[in-house]
Every structure is written in C-alpha cells, then in structure tokens.
Amino acid sequence: MADYTPNEMMTVAAARALRNEDVCFVGIGMPSAAANLARLTHAPDIVLIYESGTLGTKPTVLPLSIGDGELCETALTTVPVPEMFRYWLQGGRITVGFLGGAQIDKFANLNTTVVGAYDKPKVRLPGGGGAPEIATSCGEIFIIMAQSKRAFVPKLDFVTSLGHGEDGQTRARLGVKTKGPTRLMTDLAVFQPEPGSNEMIVASIHPGVTREQVSEATGWPVRFAANVTETLAPTAKELETLRDLHARTRRAHGEAA
C-alpha cells in the first residue's frame, strides 16, 4: 500500500460513497476530483452534471472552473443555465449533490457567505452560488471539508445552505422532502447523521487518526457512533487513478502559463 495524504483519503472516501446509478451535481475542487475518481473506478456509468449546463460529462482532466471547455466537449449535451437550475436541479432529477464550505455546524448547515456580520464582514467569502438550492433539491447531500476548529463551529455566522437546520428537525418542519446531508467526508473521518437527532456523528475514522485528533479539530463536542469503524485505506488502484487525474490536470492547466 502506497503512502497517501489526508486529502487523498478524504477524496477517496467521498468517491466511494457514490454509486454507479447516481446522478451527481458536481462542484469544483474536491467534489469534482471525487466524482471523477468514482467514474474512473467503481462507478463507470455515474452521470456527472456541472451547473454550467453540461449533462453527462466525462472530463479527462479536472476542470479549474465550473465551465471549462473540457466539460462541454465531453458532455452528452449542454443546456442553458436557467434550464439547468429549473429542469435538472429543481426538477428533482439529481440523486446526490456535493457541497463544502468555510464553516459547518453539527447539523451540517453550511456557511460560504461571510465570516462576521453580513453587513460588516470580517471576511467576505464567495457566497452561495448554487448551494442554497442544491441543499434542498438533490436527493441527498455529501459534504467534503477538511477539519479544523475554525471551520467546524458551534454556530455559523450565516446559514448559506440548509443542512438539518438549527435543531436537526428543520427539513421536516419546512416540508423539505429530500434527505439533506447524509455523509460528511473530512481529512480525519466520515460523519453520518445520527438517526432521529440528525446530528452529524463520526461513523468511521481514517487509518492512523485518533478520536482525540477528531475531537480537537471539531468546534463542538463531537460524538462517535456506537460502532465506529476504521475507514478502509485507499487502494493502490484508487490512489493511482486519483494521482493520474491530478497529474493530467496540472499539465493541462499549467501548459499555457
């Protein structure tokens, strides 16, 4: 077994959560790496959709932006952006959406808008983009985020997108029919919502990581499932595929520099 980085473990864990039957709304960065890793390994038929309008895209290198030419060139077809959000996302056709953020709380609500007050921000983040509707329109949500106390906070400065809400029960209260966040993949562990409370609790810990490390990197008193397992380390094939993908991507994005 080759060595691997925490980031690679996180990406591999996310890729494994995807099924061959999924229709996945992919974001840029780690979600894109994870979704394409899944497609290049155990889920060859997975349908990847990027919000730029590309349906069923099969990029050979990862896009830097959500609308790189590669996505359109390898897609089944490309639709206008209003149609993407209306017929494909809101239409309920996506089984899994990926999200990440600057801050997350224990009910997997996310903030990608501001640190500090909205009107007088300490840090103005990019904002929600597709997230507010991805969070409620996709069948379920996978979240990928590296852990730290700064990111895993007791209370968000701003709720950009709904997870399980303030008390874990908000989705049902608002009549939202989709599942919301069902998995949170970090560089240390995999979280899943506790049945009933919907609090994100640790389901598996990555090899070599301790419970204490997970607790220290979480800004709320983190809880562990009764049967926490060790995450399966990346296989040689997963690592090789992921690294090839990243190497191809670096060459493609750097070559015209």
Added chain:
Amino acid sequence: MADYTPNEMMTVAAARALRNEDVCFVGIGMPSAAANLARLTHAPDIVLIYESGTLGTKPTVLPLSIGDGELCETALTTVPVPEMFRYWLQGGRITVGFLGGAQIDKFANLNTTVVGAYDKPKVRLPGGGGAPEIATSCGEIFIIMAQSKRAFVPKLDFVTSLGHGEDGQTRARLGVKTKGPTRLMTDLAVFQPEPGSNEMIVASIHPGVTREQVSEATGWPVRFAANVTETLAPTAKELETLRDLHARTRRAHGEAA
C-alpha cells in the same frame, strides 16, 4: 388590371398593412398568405414567426399546419414552444399579431371557442390556441375575417381573446399597454378603431362594394369614418405573387395524396 376575388382583395389589404420593419406572429390560413405576400412584395425584411417555434421563417409554399417542415427548414432557427410563448410573445418582441375568428363584435373582441353555451355548445369550435395572449402581448393586432351577419355579431357567445373590450375601454382599465386591434380586413372593407371610442368603423371600402353591402353583412349598426376611401385594388404584381404562392402551395400539399 386582372379580375380578383373578394378573398384576394382581403389578403392583399392585410399584406399592405404590414411594414418592412415588422416582427409578425403569423397564424395559419389567410394571415399566413398575407404575411408571406408582404414578404414577397413590399416588405422583404419582415420577420415572420410561427408559434411552433420557427423564428424568421421564409417558406416558399404556405404551410398547411402551424408546424410544417417548410417553416423549420427556412427559419433562422427554431426554439422550443415554451420559449416561443415566454421569451418571444410574452417578452413583447412581436410588433404585429394576426387573429381571426368565428365571431367578432364591434370592439373587435373575438370568439373562436363555442357557439351557444360553453357547457352545452351548439358548435364546439377549436378554441383559443395562442389567441388569448397574442391579443394582449403583440404591439398591435390585425384581424382578417370574411363578413357575414353570423360572424359579425352584436354580442359574442364567448370572449376568446380581448379586443377593445365590452365598452371599448377595457384595455386601459386592465392596464394592458399594447394597442390591440388596429385594423380589421374583410372581404368588403377595411375597419379601424375610431379614436376615443375604439369602435371598429369602416375606413375604406373595396372597389365595387357598396355601403349597403357592408351594412347588410354586419350584425351591428355599422358606422363609417368621415373620410371613407376606396381600397386600392390589388396590383398585377400583388395578384401574380399571391396566385403563384397559392399554386405552389396546392402542388406541394396535394402531390402526395
């Protein structure tokens, strides 16, 4: 000057009302003949749009249906039907819409829905189709209808599409910004709305037709403008172009019978 039929006079009068700058929403039948006659004579740049989604179409034969292949093959491009009604008609991009009907009243409201009661119709007509929104979304409306007491009635059985309303003032009252019916071309005369009252009054009478004939074919006490003129008879070029168009069309529609 060649002989011509009342129908030809009606079509020619309608064609002449169109300007080279117009963007025209064309219906099947006489409107289509008139719009294409205009395009083939004095208005070569007129933009013809059919509700099947064909933008800027230039058919060499008249379509039998609103979606004959000819319309698509000669169009600048073809858009989906929801887009046609949303971006192009409702979007306010059409300068002239053509309408006709089974019944018209003196304020140019039209009925193409039922003769008799709606729930127990004596005659079930095809219905509104695009008309209800054409009537209010186009910059102005031209109407083509052969005159008879059965068609030109004091009161409609059903208002399929708004003209100037019950009392001629309905458009303003409902906040409709477009002009509504500005011309009514019949086989006997051309009507225009009287400024102020918006009652359709006779502006010109076709050659050889008397005021009495117009009155007898109108189910309300028809009024004549102060300065009624005689409609200019069809020119040889207009007649020749129209007849060629109809001959080509007959050959095309009949050949596979």
Added chain:
Amino acid sequence: MSRVLSLAEAVEQHVRDGDTVAMEGFTHLIPHAAAHEVIRQGRKRLTLVRMTPDLIYDQMIGMGCAEKAVFSWGGNPGVGSLHRFRDAVENGWPHPLAIEEHSHAAMANAYDAGAAGLPCAVLRGYVGADLPKVNSNIRSIVCPFTGEKLAAVPAIRPDVGIVHAQKADRAGNVMLEGIVGVQKEVVLASKRSIVTVEEIVDEFGQRSPNAVILPAWTIGCVVKVPGGAYPSYAFGYYKRDNAFYKAWDAIAKDRDGFRAWMKANVLDQGPEVFAAHARKMLQAAE
C-alpha cells in the same frame, strides 16, 4: 435508465386504464403509432393532455379511450374541425368527454412547470378573456414587487408522457431536432414515459454541443417505430402528409365511416405499417 421494448410491451407496461396521458409533438413528431397501440390495447377512461388534440386524439376519443381532454386548440390544422372530438363534446358520442381548456401559452408554461418541479406556472395570460370563468384551474397570483396580477395554472404532471423522436443511441439517450415543441418538457414532467424513435444508432456522433437530447436516465423506455409519427412527420426523415390531414375530414365526419377506417387501418394492423406510410412520404423529404 431507458430500456428498449416492443411497442406492445411498452404500452402494456406503461399505460393503465384511468391514467393521465400526454402525447405531445407540436405538429411535428406526433406519436401516432403509439396512440394506435393504446387504441388496440383498449385502454379506457384516460385523461388525454395535449396542446392540439389533432388527429391523434380525434382517433382515441372516437374509439372511446378518453373520459377527459385537457387542451388548448382542438382543430384539424388548416383544415377545420376534429369531428370525433366535437361529436364527443357536443353529443357525448361514444360517451361524454369532460374538457379542461387552456391557452397555448398556459399549457406550454404548465409543461415547463411540470419539468421544473414547480406546482404551478405563472404567466401574463388570459387578460380580458372568458376562459378563467369556465376553468377553475386558471387562477392568479400577485407579483410581490409590482403588484401586477398574473395568471397561474397548475403544472402538468402526467402519469405517462409519450413522444416520438428521430433517434436513440444504444445507451438509450434520445435526440430530436427541428420543431421540438414541448417534447422534452413532457418527458421530464411525466412519472413514466415512452419514446418511439425512427432509428436506433450506435452513437450520435458529430452534433451541435447544444443538441436537444433526453438522457437515457430520464426516459422510461425506447421503442423503434420507423414512420411512427405519420401522418405527422419527422424532420430529416419524411414529410407531413398534408393530403391525409385533408382527407381525414371526410373520414371522421361520419361515425360508421370512422369506425370502418379505424378497423381497417388501426385495429387490424400493427406498428409495422408506419414504415410503409413513411416510405410513401420519403421521396418528398429533404
């Protein structure tokens, strides 16, 4: 993921008595072969949704498949009346037909809303018209910014959507072009769907990056029926048989004549006759 079936299997598995069925195609690509199969299989009490009932629903209504029609223009385009449709509405033959009537704009928006997963469509429509007085499914909302009153109609969400298209690939994706109507919307809005196609190809190959394609995973099943749109047409394959549309007027005028025609041309036939119909129109195609 779409499966390739025979037309008989597709209708058998997807269309049930009492269903709300939308067979679309705006003049172009009307799924006539599929409708004939529904008639042959004797489906009853259907709610038939279609902007223009056209010959396809005239035939189904006349054969007693329908208890309700949702439509926006019920004529034979460029010819005149749909006699079977009228006979059902005016005289209740072969049995009464309930109607829900809209404008084209409202129905196009309602399909769009169905595809978009919305409960209703909003449009500037029906201003000064009488339809809202006789159709309780035409209501209104007020724009919260301008105060303008706009029309609202319920989204169309059929049990089954049936359309015809030019081609499918081996993976079951469907491509259509030309007058695309509300074809994409009806498939996306429907719980189940059948797409009949002119041909099944290995791969679509060279095409516009914005080609109109329904991915396989949005479709219930695909059926190859060459000529399946006749007497409507398939852009790039064969022309509309305008002469037949004219001839239909006489065929449908009389109840007995209609039934005899349906027996000879529908009940006693199978979907393979459509290929011959299309061949007849082929020399006319471009």
Added chain:
Amino acid sequence: MSRVLSLAEAVEQHVRDGDTVAMEGFTHLIPHAAAHEVIRQGRKRLTLVRMTPDLIYDQMIGMGCAEKAVFSWGGNPGVGSLHRFRDAVENGWPHPLAIEEHSHAAMANAYDAGAAGLPCAVLRGYVGADLPKVNSNIRSIVCPFTGEKLAAVPAIRPDVGIVHAQKADRAGNVMLEGIVGVQKEVVLASKRSIVTVEEIVDEFGQRSPNAVILPAWTIGCVVKVPGGAYPSYAFGYYKRDNAFYKAWDAIAKDRDGFRAWMKANVLDQGPEVFAAHARKMLQAAE
C-alpha cells in the same frame, strides 16, 4: 436591427454613467474586451449584474466603475477570492460597494423572467437559508393550487446587456454554442445590448435547426473583437487560460500591483490586444 460598430463606439453609445449593466457568460464567453473598454472610457456609478463577478468585475470594481454589485457567487473559480471585490466590500476601496446577493438558481430565473417579460421569477428556493433575511428583494408567493410557499425575486431588466459570442452574420444575427449560460436571456432582458463576436461571416451556413441564435432585431450592436473573451474562452476558437486565472490571484492581491497591471494591460492598450491573447491559447484549442 443590430449595427456593426467599433468597440469604442459601441460602449460610447450604449453604456452611460449610473447604468445597470449585465455582462454575462457563465465561465465561457465572458466579454472581457468590452469590460476593458468600459474601464478605459471611465464609466462610473454602474450597478454591475452578473452571476459570477469573476475577474471581469474584479477589474471594473477595482478601477472604481461600480457602486453596486448584484451577484450569486463572487470568487475566482477554482482559485480563491476576488481580492478587488473583497477590498471594496470589506474596506470600501476604492469606494464602498453595495451588494445585492442571490443564489445562482434565483439569478438564472430572474434573467429568464426578464427575457420573458415578467415582473418576477418564481422558484423553489432559499428554503432554510439566511439570504432572504438580508436581501429584501427575496420575497415569496403562495401557489394558489397547493398552498406551497415559493420564493420570488424581481426580474432582471438591465439598461445594457453585454455578451460575447462566436459569430455574427452580415445581417447581424448572432450564433453561439457550447456553454450558453444566460447569454440569450441577458440580451433579451436588456433595454440595450452589445454583442462582441470572434468573427463576422457572410452566412452561418449548415447548422443545427435548433442552433442558439439571437436574431439581429433583438440586438443593439455587434462588434468584432477576436479573442474578446480572453482569459475566458470561446468554444471552437481558443481555450480558457486557466494559468492566467491562477496568476490573477497575485496580481489582484495588492492595490498598487493591481493598478500597475491595469495601466499596462488595459488603460494603455486597445481591444486589438485580445487577438494576440487568443492566438497564444489557439494551439490549445480543439
């Protein structure tokens, strides 16, 4: 009917101080050359509308053209922050920037509503999110059929819409393909419009019957600017300069460095430099 102008004339005639301007292109076909011309002509107090402000608005904001931004995602895609945008929001440099923030879905729907002539757009959006608390232009309506509460946002109706496309024909019609974003919507929604294109051809020739085309009569003016989307890209012409997007992070981080770059690369240049930029990316294009 669209007229062919020089870029300087087009901006001179169509963009006024205080206008609401939407320059669109979703990652693809971003009208960078037109934005540089607006900067060179020193337009002020603009309300800049765009789903993703991207480098194009980072430059305009940093150069003091804007007093307000309407947007839904304000980052450098795949790279990080837009430093000039942040500096304006966080520190009021070069002067304060008001913001009106939406989600992508809401803005896409708002452009659609603008093109469709509606006063507002309706979507199932913002459920459980905080944005409606800080943006009074996010309101709601209730479906008159189901009682469901839906989000409503005002239609976007810019004074000027500016987009880039692949080609225009001699008649002034514009064709685009690939990721078409909200390009069509923004032109149809705007009172005035400028379309820059890679080339002007005699005729479009062979094309899909459903090609994405903006008819000449919907466009204010057409300007030929080869490479005009760089460092964004034009499908079929040249690739996105991802390396430049990464390099922008360092250029924009520092106020002085930014200004020096803008002087050398924008203020002291003309639109003709874009052709050279695109040539650099050409060998990479397919």
